[in-house]
Amino acid sequence: MIYYMYKKTYSLIPLFISLITLLYFYNIGITDFPFLLFAFLNTLICNCIMFSNANRPFTLYKMIMLFIYVFFILANAIQYYNHTNTLTFPNIFNSSDYIGFQIMLFLIILITQITYSEVAKIELNKIKHQSYNIPIIRVNYFSLVVAAIFSTFITLCYMDFNPYRLFFRGLTDEYLLNDSSLEVNSSIYLIFDKIIRPIPFAVTTILFLFKSPSIYKFIGLLCMLIVLCPTGLSRNAVAMYWLPIFILWGGNRLRHNIFMWIIWCGLFFIFPFLNIFRRWDGNFEFKWSMDFLDNINFDASQLFMAVIKYDWITFGYQLLGPFTFFIPRSIWSSKPLGSGHQFTTLYHASHTNVSMPYWAEGFVNFGFWGIILFSIILAYVCAKLDSLYWYKWKDKFNKEAGIYLIFIGSSIFILRGDLLSSTAYCVGTILCFIFTISLCSKVLRKY
Structure with a gap:
C-alpha cells in the first residue's frame, strides 16, 4: 500500500521530506529503532497523501495528514527527546508510551486511508451517474x-x-x-x-x-x-x-x-x-x-497518550457536550465540560483550558x-x-x-x-x- 501511494505522487518530495525528518530525529538524539521506523512510515504516508493528486491542491484529507505530521509526529518526537511534559499536571511518559503511540498512529492512518479510498470511489461513481441541479443565484x-x-x-x-x-x-x-x-x-x-x-x-x-x-x-x-x-x-x-x-x-x-x-x-x-x-x-x-513544537500549544499527542494511559472512558457521555452545545449552561448546569477541561480537572491540573484531539x-x-x-x-x-x-x-x-x-x-x-x-x-x-x-x-x- 505504501509503495502504491508513493507511486501515485509521481514525485520524490514525500521520500525527501521523510528522510530529512528521519535524519533530524536521529540527529537530535532519538535512537530507538521502533520509534524511528514507525515515525518514518507515518511521515512517508502522510506526505504521499499531502503531495498527491495535483489536480486537487487542497482537500480536507490533506489537511488531516498535515495535522498528523505536525502534531502527532514532529511534536511528539521533539517532546520525546526533550522529556517534556506539555500537560499541566505531573505525568511521566516512557519510551514504550511513545513507541506505542507511533504504532497506534500507523494503524489509524491505514484505517483512515482504506476507508477514504473506498468511499471516494463510491462517491465518484455516484457523481458520474447522477444529475446535479445548479441553483441560479442573484x-x-x-x-x-x-x-x-x-x-x-x-x-x-x-x-x-x-x-x-x-x-x-x-x-x-x-x-x-x-x-x-x-x-x-x-x-x-x-x-x-x-x-x-x-x-x-x-x-x-x-x-x-x-x-x-x-x-x-x-x-x-x-x-x-x-x-x-x-x-x-x-x-x-x-x-x-x-x-x-x-x-x-x-x-x-x-x-x-x-x-x-x-x-x-x-x-x-x-x-x-x-x-x-x-x-x-x-x-x-x-x-x-523547532522548539516552538515543544510546548502546551502542541500538547495533542501527549493528551492522546495520557487518556489512554489513565484509561479515561466515559461511554459516550462526553459526546453530549458537542451535540447540545447550543444549550446554555445556565439552563443545564450539569452539561458536560469540554473533554480537555474535564480530563485535566480530574487530575488537578494547574491549567485546565486545554484541547483534546479528535481521535482521543x-x-x-x-x-x-x-x-x-x-x-x-x-x-x-x-x-x-x-x-x-x-x-x-x-x-x-x-x-x-x-x-x-x-x-x-x-x-x-x-x-x-x-x-x-x-x-x-x-x-x-x-x-x-x-x-x-x-x-x-x-x-x-x-x-
Missing part, C-alpha cells in the same frame, strides 16, 4: 457591503473604538477577563463574537465566490482587516477566517503543490509569529526554532473501538465532501462551496479539539455564512 453586492460595514461598526462600538483591543489579542483577552460587565453578559459576547463579528468574513467569502467587482471585494477585505485582524484573533480563528479567503483569492495560482507548501510556511512560521500577540507586552522579539475524543467515549469508529467517520465525511467539492461545487457559485472552505479553514482546530468548542465555533461560523448569503441573495431558478 447576489446583491450592495446589501453585502452594507452588512459588512454595519458589522464593523457594531464591533468598533463593542470594543469602544480602541484599536489595541482589535489588533492585539493579548490586550483583548486581558480586557475581557477584567471587565465584569462582560463576565455577566458572556452569552451576549458569544453571540457578538461568533455571529456578528464574522459577518465581514461571510460577506467577503460570498463576494469572492460570486466573482463580484474588485471594489466590493476591497471593501469586504478592509472590513475583515479591521474586525478580524490576524494579530487580534486566536490562531484557530485566523485559519478559519483567512484560509478560505486566501484560497478564493489564489484560485488557479494555488495549483499543484503550491498550496501545501504555503500551508507549511503558515504552520511553521506565521503561527509561531502570531504567538507573540497571544501574551503581548509591547515588545517584539521573534526567534524561530474517540477513546474518551468508547475506548479503542472509539478510535477506530472516529477514524472511519472522519475518513467518510472527508471523502464525501472532497468529492462533492471538486466534482460538483467548485466554480458553481453556490453556498456549499463556501461551507466546504470553512471546513478547510477550521480543520486543524477541529482535529486539535476539543469537540465541544470546535463544534460550537465551526457551526457558529457556518450559520453566520448561511444567514448572510440568505439575506443578501435570491435564488432565481435551477437547471
Whole structure:
C-alpha cells in the first residue's frame, strides 16, 4: 500500500521530506529503532497523501495528514527527546508510551486511508451517474457591503473604538477577563463574537465566490482587516477566517503543490509569529526554532497518550457536550465540560483550558473501538465532501462551496479539539455564512 501511494505522487518530495525528518530525529538524539521506523512510515504516508493528486491542491484529507505530521509526529518526537511534559499536571511518559503511540498512529492512518479510498470511489461513481441541479443565484453586492460595514461598526462600538483591543489579542483577552460587565453578559459576547463579528468574513467569502467587482471585494477585505485582524484573533480563528479567503483569492495560482507548501510556511512560521500577540507586552522579539513544537500549544499527542494511559472512558457521555452545545449552561448546569477541561480537572491540573484531539475524543467515549469508529467517520465525511467539492461545487457559485472552505479553514482546530468548542465555533461560523448569503441573495431558478 505504501509503495502504491508513493507511486501515485509521481514525485520524490514525500521520500525527501521523510528522510530529512528521519535524519533530524536521529540527529537530535532519538535512537530507538521502533520509534524511528514507525515515525518514518507515518511521515512517508502522510506526505504521499499531502503531495498527491495535483489536480486537487487542497482537500480536507490533506489537511488531516498535515495535522498528523505536525502534531502527532514532529511534536511528539521533539517532546520525546526533550522529556517534556506539555500537560499541566505531573505525568511521566516512557519510551514504550511513545513507541506505542507511533504504532497506534500507523494503524489509524491505514484505517483512515482504506476507508477514504473506498468511499471516494463510491462517491465518484455516484457523481458520474447522477444529475446535479445548479441553483441560479442573484447576489446583491450592495446589501453585502452594507452588512459588512454595519458589522464593523457594531464591533468598533463593542470594543469602544480602541484599536489595541482589535489588533492585539493579548490586550483583548486581558480586557475581557477584567471587565465584569462582560463576565455577566458572556452569552451576549458569544453571540457578538461568533455571529456578528464574522459577518465581514461571510460577506467577503460570498463576494469572492460570486466573482463580484474588485471594489466590493476591497471593501469586504478592509472590513475583515479591521474586525478580524490576524494579530487580534486566536490562531484557530485566523485559519478559519483567512484560509478560505486566501484560497478564493489564489484560485488557479494555488495549483499543484503550491498550496501545501504555503500551508507549511503558515504552520511553521506565521503561527509561531502570531504567538507573540497571544501574551503581548509591547515588545517584539521573534526567534524561530523547532522548539516552538515543544510546548502546551502542541500538547495533542501527549493528551492522546495520557487518556489512554489513565484509561479515561466515559461511554459516550462526553459526546453530549458537542451535540447540545447550543444549550446554555445556565439552563443545564450539569452539561458536560469540554473533554480537555474535564480530563485535566480530574487530575488537578494547574491549567485546565486545554484541547483534546479528535481521535482521543474517540477513546474518551468508547475506548479503542472509539478510535477506530472516529477514524472511519472522519475518513467518510472527508471523502464525501472532497468529492462533492471538486466534482460538483467548485466554480458553481453556490453556498456549499463556501461551507466546504470553512471546513478547510477550521480543520486543524477541529482535529486539535476539543469537540465541544470546535463544534460550537465551526457551526457558529457556518450559520453566520448561511444567514448572510440568505439575506443578501435570491435564488432565481435551477437547471
